[in-house]
Amino acid sequence: MSKGTVLVVGSNATRIEIQGGGWGATGQYLNETVVPVLALIEAGYEVVLATPDGTKPTIDPNSDSAKHFGGDEVAYQRARTFYANDPAMNQVRTLRAVVAEGLDGYAGVFVPGGQAPGVDLMQDADLGAILRHFHGQAKPTALLCHGPIAVTAALVHAREFRAALIAGDADLAKKWAEGWQYAGYKMTVFSNTEEKVVEDNVLHAKLYFNVADALQTAGGEVITTPVNFQPHVIVDRELITGQNPGSDHPLAAALVQALDRAVAA
Secondary structure (H helix, E strand, O other): OOOEEEEEEOOOOOEEEEOOOOEEEOOEOHHHHHHHHHHHHHOOEEEEEEEOOOOOOOEOHHHOOHHHHOOOHHHHHHHHHHHHHOHHHOOOEEHHHHHHHOOOOEEEEEEOOOOHHHOOHHHOHHHHHHHHHHHHOOOOEEEEOOHHHHHHHHOOOHHHHHHHHHHOOHHHHHHHOOOOOOOOOEEOOOOHHHHHHHHHHHHOOOEOOOHHHHHHHHOOEEOOOOOOOOOOEEEEOOEEEEOOHHHHHHHHHHHHHHHHHHHHO
């Protein structure tokens, strides 16, 4: 018998703005999606995948590699097969439909990374409603790598906040972030030095803002490791955040533990 259902929120973004004009390709990371989802299923939870437009997230090609599974080719192929074929990854709902049908039946929520959440999820009004519900009910809320930037969707003025970041106006962004439900929470996210590696070697361009700076501007107490790509997870009240792709297994374990505690309470 299922212990409960966890909402998995995916991104539909496939490109991200870069300085100087134009766009860089992006998407959702394979390991950041599948590793926690499989851990949830193996722990006895069901998952429901939802995105802004109800279509399946695009996997970032840079994540489609065994290197993100510790070089384990078997684990990598299992993840690819699961993501491609499992009904849990293909029966995708819209965020709006999930909100309309009610959120009380969900035990927790999880948002994977890849840079994509910094485009659509961080300013999505339906995700904002979901996050406000989970915060109000103190239900486990887990986000991985770039995924934690999605918590700014809970802002009343999430779109204006992101626009101010794009414009480079930190003071205006702080104004739009006033009253944020996660102000003062300890959290982690993809660090500035990790982002520079991606900018230099993948995008070959600079982004308009770094997600660590954005969360700090919004009022979060952002803590990242000084060593790039070292696993790092922070739990503060209902919020569970992981810094980078290598934090997939530790974040999954923290989320399962939080859900089990909530179910047992």
